[in-house]
Amino acid sequence: MIVFRGFAAFRRLLHMALAAAPAVIVVVGAPLLAQTPAQNGPGFNGQRPWMNATLSPDQRAAMVVQQMTLDEKIGLLHGLGQAGSIPPGPYAALSNGGAGFVLGVARLGIPIIQMSDAAYGVRSSAMNGRYSTALPSNLAAASSWDPEAACRYGALIGRELRAQGYNMSLGGGVDLARELRDGRTFEYQGEDPLLAGTMVGNRVKCEQAQHVIGDIKHYAVNDQESGRNEVNAIIDERALRETDLLAFQIGIEIGKPGAVMCAYNGVNGEFSCQNKHLLTEVLKRDWDFPGFVLSDWNGTHSTIKASAAGLDNEEPTAIFYGDAFKKAVLGGQISQAELDDHVRRILRSEFAAGIVDYPVRKSVVDVEADFKIARSIAEQSMVLLKNRDRVLPLDSAKLRSIAVIGEHADSGMISGGGSAQVDPPGSYEPLWQAQVWFPGAPLQAIRACAPGLPVEFNSGSDPAAAAALAARSSVAIVFAHQWTSEGMDLPNLSLPDKQDALIEQVAKANPRTIVVLETGTAALMPWLDQVSGVVEAWYGGSKGADALAALLFGKVNFSAKLPITFPRSEADLPHPHLLTPPVRREGAAPAIPGADAGLTFNVDYNEGLKVGYKWYDAEKKPVLFPFGFGLSYTTYRYSDLKVTPGKPAMVRFTVANTGSREGAEIAEVYAALPASAGEPPKRLVGWSKVHLKPGESREVTVAVDARELSVYDSAGGGWKMTPGSYTFLVGSSSRDLPLKQEMSLR
Numbered sequence: 001m002i003v004f005r006g007f008a009a010f011r012r013l014l015h016m017a018l019a020a021a022p023a024v025i026v027v028v029g030a031p032l033l034a035q036t037p038a039q040n041g042p043g044f045n046g047q048r049p050w051m052n053a054t055l056s057p058d059q060r061a062a063m064v065v066q067q068m069t070l071d072e073k074i075g076l077l078h079g080l081g082q083a084g085s086i087p088p089g090p091y092a093a094l095s096n097g098g099a100g101f102v103l104g105v106a107r108l109g110i111p112i113i114q115m116s117d118a119a120y121g122v123r124s125s126a127m128n129g130r131y132s133t134a135l136p137s138n139l140a141a142a143s144s145w146d147p148e149a150a151c152r153y154g155a156l157i158g159r160e161l162r163a164q165g166y167n168m169s170l171g172g173g174v175d176l177a178r179e180l181r182d183g184r185t186f187e188y189q190g191e192d193p194l195l196a197g198t199m200v201g202n203r204v205k206c207e208q209a210q211h212v213i214g215d216i217k218h219y220a221v222n223d224q225e226s227g228r229n230e231v232n233a234i235i236d237e238r239a240l241r242e243t244d245l246l247a248f249q250i251g252i253e254i255g256k257p258g259a260v261m262c263a264y265n266g267v268n269g270e271f272s273c274q275n276k277h278l279l280t281e282v283l284k285r286d287w288d289f290p291g292f293v294l295s296d297w298n299g300t301h302s303t304i305k306a307s308a309a310g311l312d313n314e315e316p317t318a319i320f321y322g323d324a325f326k327k328a329v330l331g332g333q334i335s336q337a338e339l340d341d342h343v344r345r346i347l348r349s350e351f352a353a354g355i356v357d358y359p360v361r362k363s364v365v366d367v368e369a370d371f372k373i374a375r376s377i378a379e380q381s382m383v384l385l386k387n388r389d390r391v392l393p394l395d396s397a398k399l400r401s402i403a404v405i406g407e408h409a410d411s412g413m414i415s416g417g418g419s420a421q422v423d424p425p426g427s428y429e430p431l432w433q434a435q436v437w438f439p440g441a442p443l444q445a446i447r448a449c450a451p452g453l454p455v456e457f458n459s460g461s462d463p464a465a466a467a468a469l470a471a472r473s474s475v476a477i478v479f480a481h482q483w484t485s486e487g488m489d490l491p492n493l494s495l496p497d498k499q500d501a502l503i504e505q506v507a508k509a510n511p512r513t514i515v516v517l518e519t520g521t522a523a524l525m526p527w528l529d530q531v532s533g534v535v536e537a538w539y540g541g542s543k544g545a546d547a548l549a550a551l552l553f554g555k556v557n558f559s560a561k562l563p564i565t566f567p568r569s570e571a572d573l574p575h576p577h578l579l580t581p582p583v584r585r586e587g588a589a590p591a592i593p594g595a596d597a598g599l600t601f602n603v604d605y606n607e608g609l610k611v612g613y614k615w616y617d618a619e620k621k622p623v624l625f626p627f628g629f630g631l632s633y634t635t636y637r638y639s640d641l642k643v644t645p646g647k648p649a650m651v652r653f654t655v656a657n658t659g660s661r662e663g664a665e666i667a668e669v670y671a672a673l674p675a676s677a678g679e680p681p682k683r684l685v686g687w688s689k690v691h692l693k694p695g696e697s698r699e700v701t702v703a704v705d706a707r708e709l710s711v712y713d714s715a716g717g718g719w720k721m722t723p724g725s726y727t728f729l730v731g732s733s734s735r736d737l738p739l740k741q742e743m744s745l746r
């Protein structure tokens, strides 16, 4: 229904546009253009030379800009509302039901941009009577350290977006996990810029290959939800460039996203969406980003300042970038060239992603094929953290019975909330902040792997009853969860709802207890010594339960490794306490003199370069589980490190599978820079995921780019190597690096 209503309105609009602009009547006959396949034929070249797909996106965009009226240009600079709150008017029916949409220029063949949140799957599908595959959370997928898996992740989302009528994704979160209590940690890719940037870049690259505009967000330092619209992140330039911005830089280099979404928060005194340093000096000048910047939803704060700073598009409505923008252009406060630059960037991204040449057509995806992808990514995402006395893999032949304990273990696996939320099958649009459990149920998946074996369930609401079940079972699997969502932060990293006490009681009754964590970030584990096994399953998505069961029973080997450090306690974090907005009297003066009005409190990231493992290394703090850690059912041996200097430096070593199971080892390469560089003790500079049969060994080569060995020189601008002694370290986690080679580099 929506298709036809939208289409009719689209045609009405086109007629309105034609009536208003008789000079463009030459294109009559084109109303269907945005709905039909690519029109690159010679007949069209004459009238619409920009439809020639052999021209570059820049050439094509420049040609279209020349044809556009002022109103058409302004029309591209803002959204027209978000599903559920679209202002009534001629355009309302054009929405596809997503987070935003931008009017096209039908007479020129420029389609409407239909945006959808698509962090780990396409959002709001139920409302449209559709269904989306939920992939494992972004943090989960980062645990695979597998760029090819990231590519499959993005391609799946791109396909499902188009099938549901969208041509732009709002996924692609990559802010570094400086604050583990951040409710959106599950939407991001962990604490290391190289890993995070590589994963998000590959996701976006393959998403865009499906002809949707990709997006990377939230630029920048969007590291907590508490006071997200008024928090000012303070961070020095070098730390910014080497950590948080580097993740974006790498992601943009690899993925070439059409769009970057600026964040709600301020950075060093200016809101991200009007921060000239971030948007123009870094993104558009230093990184040469050719695409457009769109604001986070209602994250625009001005017209002239934001435009001059480099914001190209306001979402989801036109408070600053509609009439006010037009007035500023007519009044000469915003130049024609500045306006045209915004417009050109948006058009360029449309051509580059192919949304003009490949208009969206709704269709039905191969649901089972996408389930298979979701499952295989989940299998690569779940991390085995502890396996005492080889309690895993479970061998049904050697067990009498299994206890499955935990709220919802009989119904599904939890997912991350907020704008990332994917609708579970059969649901209508769930509440924005409600716990959503995705079927299938772990209980059923476990039963399916243990035919004939009694598998009993207890919700854990009565810990004594759960312990009694554990006591009479061969093994107990406790499912524990920590729900997180946009719009909230965790007060701490402890499991909520007395789940720690439940685990302790069950483990006391049966030490052969395995804890499966479904969390969006790190968790504290006061019971760690008492249990035999721990699996971090994150938010597993549509096929999480099947993937988990396959891993628990050893049908698939564990290979994932942590993309964030699990600390021993909040006291060990760079910021032991989460900062929240001050309570201020209405009308009180801005809390931060000299900063944008509206920024009320600072979070000073004075740990600077020391994000994640770099902090614990520098502070010599023990951790619960280190960055890069994850066990397998087999064992690996590292040997024969040989580093050849050069640009890139080549790091060669051998990995052998010394166990009896086939496996995939993520072999990690770190470098310690010369002391005079003033860096944390080491940084990740590369890795390779090596698939090995039992007994097999392989020489691995990791190329290390010069930038990975450089520091950012904020005085001179740019990356510079510090001459001196570099140590390359290779091994299976950031704290298990058996191979070491030192060399002098310049």
Ligand code: BGC
Pocket (backbone or CB within 6 Å): 099, 117, 170, 217, 296, 297, 419
């Ligand atoms: C979020 C964005 C999201 C947008 C549209 C905002 O609240 O911060 O990540 O893309 O809403 O739903």
